[in-house]
Amino acid sequence: MAELQVDDNTSSRMTSSAEEETCKNPDRLYDEGEKSIIGEQLDHHQATATIGKPHTCDQCGKSFSRSDSLKIHQRTHTGENPFTCDQCEKSFTDSRSLKRHQMIHTGEKPFTCDQCEKSYRQSGHLKIHKRTHTGENPFTCDQCGKSFNQSGDLKIHKRIHTGEKPFTCDQCGKSFIRSDSLKIHQRTHTGENPFTCDQCEKSFTDSRSLKRHQIIHTGEKPFTCDQCEKSYRQSGHLKIHKRTHTGEKPYSCDQCGKSFKQSGDLKVHQRTHTGEKPFTCDQCEKSFTDSRSLKRHQRIHSFVQWKKEFSDSYSVNLHQPTHTGENPDVCAPCEEFQRTRPHGRTPSLVH
Numbered sequence: 001m002a003e004l005q006v007d008d009n010t011s012s013r014m015t016s017s018a019e020e021e022t023c024k025n026p027d028r029l030y031d032e033g034e035k036s037i038i039g040e041q042l043d044h045h046q047a048t049a050t051i052g053k054p055h056t057c058d059q060c061g062k063s064f065s066r067s068d069s070l071k072i073h074q075r076t077h078t079g080e081n082p083f084t085c086d087q088c089e090k091s092f093t094d095s096r097s098l099k100r101h102q103m104i105h106t107g108e109k110p111f112t113c114d115q116c117e118k119s120y121r122q123s124g125h126l127k128i129h130k131r132t133h134t135g136e137n138p139f140t141c142d143q144c145g146k147s148f149n150q151s152g153d154l155k156i157h158k159r160i161h162t163g164e165k166p167f168t169c170d171q172c173g174k175s176f177i178r179s180d181s182l183k184i185h186q187r188t189h190t191g192e193n194p195f196t197c198d199q200c201e202k203s204f205t206d207s208r209s210l211k212r213h214q215i216i217h218t219g220e221k222p223f224t225c226d227q228c229e230k231s232y233r234q235s236g237h238l239k240i241h242k243r244t245h246t247g248e249k250p251y252s253c254d255q256c257g258k259s260f261k262q263s264g265d266l267k268v269h270q271r272t273h274t275g276e277k278p279f280t281c282d283q284c285e286k287s288f289t290d291s292r293s294l295k296r297h298q299r300i301h302s303f304v305q306w307k308k309e310f311s312d313s314y315s316v317n318l319h320q321p322t323h324t325g326e327n328p329d330v331c332a333p334c335e336e337f338q339r340t341r342p343h344g345r346t347p348s349l350v351h
Contacts, residue, residue, distance in 0.1 A: 052065075053065045055067050055069070055070040056070075057070060057073055057074060057077075059074070059077045060077070072093050072094045075093040075094075076093065080093070081093055083095050083097070083098040084098075085098060085101055085102060085105070087102070087105045088105070100121060100122060103121040104121070108121065109121050111123050111125070111126040112126070113126060113129055113130060113133075115130070115133045116133070128149055128150055131149040132149070136149060137149050139151050139153070139154040140154070141154060141157055141158060141161075143158070143161045144161070156177055156178055159177045160177070164177070165177055167179050167181070167182040168182070169182060169185055169186060169189075171186070171189045172189070184205050184206045187205040187206075188205065192205070193205055195207050195209070195210040196210070197210060197213055197214060197217075199214070199217045200217070212233065212234060215233040216233070220233065221233050223235050223237070223238040224238070225238060225241055225242060225245075227242070227245045228245070240261055240262055243261040244261070248261070249261050251263050251265070251266040252266070253266060253269055253270060253273075255270070255273045256273070268289055268290045271289040271290075272289065276289070277289050279291050279293070279294040280294075281294060281297055281298060281301070283298070283301045284301070
């Protein structure tokens with residue numbers, strides 16, 4: 001509750017007023033310092049206690065307990081942002097949002113955790129952070145019992161059960177559970193890759209992908225199997241690996257019942273039922289169910305192209321002993337073809 005700014009001349013009058021004007025609604029719980037509500041604040045409280053939220057938006061029907069809250073909300077419909085940052089000209093619907101934003105420029109983080117000294121710009125963020133120390137997850141899904149330390153995370157999680165995907169791409173129609181997932185996806189259309197590796201300058205659409213990539217340079221594999229001590233760069237890879245020990249295959253085909261360790265393998269398998277072959281060779285237009293099969297196929301074209309370039313008889317005569325063992329040198333293209341060739345096929349002796 002906001003503090004009242006009073007001067008010395010009025011403080012005694014308000015003290016007696018506080019004694020007379022106390023909340024008539026016994027159902028509301030108060031801290032000791034909140035039991036007396038003075039003047040306008042009492043009127044406002046009693047209105048919310050007896051009526052609820054009397055101020056309703058005529059655009060969307062959302063209701064508010066205060067008229068100024070309704071006024072701020074209505075700006076989301078009109079697009080009005082009257083409070084502008086003098087540092088970057090970003091605008092906001094209310095002064096409180098502007099004040100929070102300005103802390104980004106000042107670097108101010110006035111709310112500090114007494115457990116680990118991590119600081120935050122907002123008290124609400126500190127409150128959520130403290131739950132990482134206490135282990136508190138007060139928001140529980142009524143469908144599966146999974147708990148979360150933020151109400152927003154629970155709301156997003158519930159969409160898994162409902163199938164709701166409210167954030168839709170206006171370019172391709174693909175929908176997402178989270179708004180930030182949509183934002184990252186849209187970069188695949190714009191080509192924007194704002195997160196760049198400082199080691200090799202490779203760029204990514206999101207910070208998580210960059211972080212995963214940077215582990216390649218450090219060689220770090222922080223996720224280790226407790227069964228065989230094999231290590232991985234990503235926790236998801238470790239999770240998949242552990243299924244080789246447990247035998248778990250949680251992804252089953254609804255057509256034939258065949259099960260797989262990875263969802264991607266199931267997706268590829270299902271194409272054998274649908275006939276879908278989305279990966280097409282740009283040399284001969286032959287199509288495949290997965291990218292790996294396409295890549296193997298394309299090596300055949302590489303080998304054939306090499307044969308054409310290696311066609312003069314003099315070069316052939318020099319090359320043929322590599323197959324008979326008379327020459328210690330090895331024909332690299334043939335060796336590659338032998339390693340990846342389709343079953344039963346051998347390279348031609350004469351290139």
